[in-house]
Amino acid sequence: MNVIRNYVFRLYPTSPQRDRLTAMLHDHCELYNAALEHRREAYRRAGASIRAVEQMAELTDMRAARPDQAVWSFTSQQQTIRRLDKAFKAFFRRIKAGEKPGYPRFRSAHRFDSVDFRHGDGIKFDATKSSPGHATLRVQGVGVIKVRMHRNLPDGAKLGQVTVKREGAGPRARWYVALPVEVDTAPLPETGRTVGVDLGVAHLLTASEPIPDLTDHDGHAPNPRHARTATEKLATAQRALSRCQRGSNRRRKARDRVAALHGKVRRQRVDGARKAALALVRHADVIVLENLQTANMTKRPKPVPNGDGTFAPNGAAAKSGLNKSILDAGWGVLVNAILVKAEEAGREVVFVNPANTSRRCARCGHTAAGNRVAQAKFECLACGHVDHADRNAALNILRAGTAHRDAA
Template sequence: MFKFFLCSTAKQAAALAACLEEHRTLYNAALEHRRTAYRKAGVAVRYGEQSADLKHIRADDPGGQGRWSFSSQQATLRRLDKAYRAFFDRVKAGRTPGFPRFKGRGSFDTVEWPKDGDGCRWHSQPEHPTATYVRLQGIGHVRVHQHRRVLGTVKTISVKREGARWFVVLSCDEVPAHPLPATGAVAGIDMGVAWLATTSDGDHLDNQRHLATSASRLAAAQRDLAGKKRGSTRRRKAVARVAALHAKVRRQRLDSAHKAALALVRGYDVIVHEALNVAGMTRRAAPKPDGEGGYLPNGQSAKSGLNKSILDAGWSAFLTILSHKAESAGRQLIAVNPANTSRTCSRCGHCAKDNRVSQAVFRCTGCWHEAHADVNARSTS
């Protein structure tokens, strides 16, 4: 996947915003259609029926829905259909269902063109000597800040809004791998908060804590936003400032994750990590009713701080990036069950709760082996 900044003009940015808004409207209208049909007639509307209705929708609204690519609108309807299928899969699995919701302006930020050449064209002006352009139906040729070479064959093209910025995202097939020379080294890594990761060799990867670093600026921006009148121009600018700060934190976190993952991939042939359920680890603590209409303390106040630190470290993003880099470099990445790895001695195998003296210290109560807790956990895996 390749992501590039769009150097759009003011007119093109307005057209991109209109395109995104029309696709959001289409998504919400299709969702309302499904809900109403089932509520009033007990009829389940499928993707095929809604896709067939697109022709009439476009004909009735030539200055709105009719301006955009038919294929991109079908992709938006497939996005809704995917949300419905995921809902029913969760129901069958006995998990919390989470019915598909209407999309507000802040929760719909991407439009996809499923095929290069169908309503869009990557590198649409190949004769240009220095610049790269992408052509989008209804928008025109938009200049792209292409900072690296695109490998493989472009399959799908998406446009994504992040704050006030627009990006083009390319999904490619047949991307060639670039195997790295073998090192003969094997390592286990332990994810943490004090350090992003600790290897079984005792090396630490720094946790930059980007959100904590920007906390004061974010708090000031949020206070400024809270004092603005809803619907005002000043409030829109305040919202944009908050969004820009969060976007910067996200870019910093991804940059750190890429660098840390690359260091591991270059240094080891086999990397073992814990199969962490980050969503479950950062879930709110379950309430404890006291039987009298109230609730007992459940430790959520303390847990919320840990949850915030885990999410700031970006474990899920790091492990995803590490997986992609390992595959491209020909490295082997192995996920293991994390149960009791922090309590088990890497020397004698003795497992006990008392082995973990503190967050950083491990001291086996069986053989008295002592080590950094994260290093011991990785050696155990």
Template sequence: MTRKAFKYRLYPTQPQRKDLERTLALCRRLYNAALQERRDAYRKAGKTVNFYEQKRGLPEIRADLPEYRRIHSQVLQNVIERVDKAFQGFFRRVKQRGKAGYPRFKGEARYDSFTFPQAGTTGVKLQEGGKRVLIHGVGSVKLKMHRPLEGEIKTATVKREGDQWYIIFVCEVEPRPLPESDKAVGIDLGTNPNFLVTSDGEMIEAPRYLQKAQAKLASAQRSLSRKKPGSNRRRKAQRRVAKLHRKIANQRKDFHHKIARRLVNRYGTIVHEDLNVIGLARSRTAKGVLDAGWGQFLKILAYKAEEAGRRVVGVDPKHTSQDCPVCGHREKRPLWVREYTCPRCGAPQHRDVAAALNILAKARTEPAGMGTDKSVPLEPRSPVLKNEESSQRGVVTLPLIGGEG
């Protein structure tokens, strides 16, 4: 059994919006109070307050503060669990000698969701065949169920995104693997002009949603900068900017889902570069990298492949754009050179297709620790160039580009 998330849009009425906002505000207050209690206990008495001690204090809070009685007890328990997870992450990072990041208090804009940990039995109930959902403390809210739920509901999270509300059901579903496939492909990720190029020669153009919306976004941000802090006009301008960013993010995610699904349906093994996306996002190419969303795409590809019984492998990206996939000759070339002829073997190459072929070849020649199956065959192509030097370099003998690719 695996767990899968289903996200649906909610359409609350104005009174229901106020109830949702109130629930978020009370959960945020409880989060900050639990965090303050842990900080004070350690600073003043050197004592560590754990999850169960704070959880046992919830009935007393509900008795003393009537406003908390309308919130489901399990939602409040989840708030305490979030504080505990924040401290667990802090202590883990301290042990790893990384940037510790002590848990922070949550401002109004930094607490956007509350969770029913046992939504399958309490707190949330679907009504009218999925047209409405009954949320404890809020009432019956209109729901747009654009796709059917699968499996058994385990948790439900109500989330605010800008001025819109969503509910996310996490369900336990039976895995549905696709038929086995021995087809393998290497993919080379890019930013301009192609988002992705495969070792089969397929090129998928980069949509560059942020770049296309840049003029509208700049206008909205200039308008926001002129508004008086705390005014209604500033809040309206903030919502406009947030709406534009949300649209860009949704377009990008939709594109990633469709490309990942196409690859998973077509290939049994997908090999990609094990990129340091965080590092690239801090370089001079940051804007293009973030617009392409490589990190999100690779995560979506990985979970879709796991669900379908496919395999995704990351390999070292070093020299993949410099080596000839036919003879292994290595030569640095400027980025503007997209097509070239190998000076050693004379094979015509496209830079990105050659990189994708090298990525696929690395999955066969790198150490077994990469988790690749060396028995996965390549599709036959012709003509094929063989030489002793390619085997000495550890490069799989591959065909010239130009046949069917």
């Protein structure tokens, strides 16, 4: 089975190279915004739609008039135009689907963090002339950058699109190169197991049965709470940022510190999600998950007016704490990691309706809100079955997924 696997390696540019990479992002951001302005004005003044091909044809004249833009790869600038074109296509698709349109917006240089290339045209990745675990990346206008390889590319890998991206800002920023490669993966041996997984806050997940290297004997996987662990450092950095004058160098450095802390939390969350997903796909052939709508679950509660200009308590403070815990758990990151690992391993992922999974008895099927005695305790009012609430939910999810597959 052939899948596209993204190999991401960290770059170690020198200080001058880091400045050139930053300048490259800035110039591509300027190009993106200029192309967007071109489209906006053409439609506003004449009702004309500008195509990506027409804007690419103007790049030659632009590069002749702007020597600073001509330093960079012509193909990478074409890719930036295509990037804007994809944004417009997504905009029109959302309009046809009746969704919130989300018109393409101008990009800030601080938030334009990646540039796409075509390998061999303005960029070249080379791992043959370096020592094991190291490679080089030659970027037009920047030079030869050192690359650390934590894993090898597959033999005979053909490189197409190459993305250079930045994480963070300033001297604390990390630079990476992303190489999508088509690889031939062999499915893992079948285990004959189907597992139901309940995502939670007290525990990151609870499985319907213990999973080696992931859960305890009760099926619980601990929630690392990376954001909560970094709360004190983040709060200190945010306070320092709020005291700085806008536009000052101190504010820029303080902003970089905040970005670096958030970047560390994100990397920890992604790493944990990938390890958990790998343990799941190694253990079971079929993984059953709830089809959770995290965006809806983390909405703020609506105010409750009393009619006299005041508002009744609506539990906003408690809901805010729950929302932070849900987002810190990173359910979406974990589900995406499971989908990616399952595709590579030839496993099946089934999504079921989450309604009443925590209120239904896994033994007799009785459903009632009173069955949930406490956050962690389930006690059926009909048959007296007692279990951990999350484990009971995982068994219900497993049963619903099995029924769904049998019906299909």
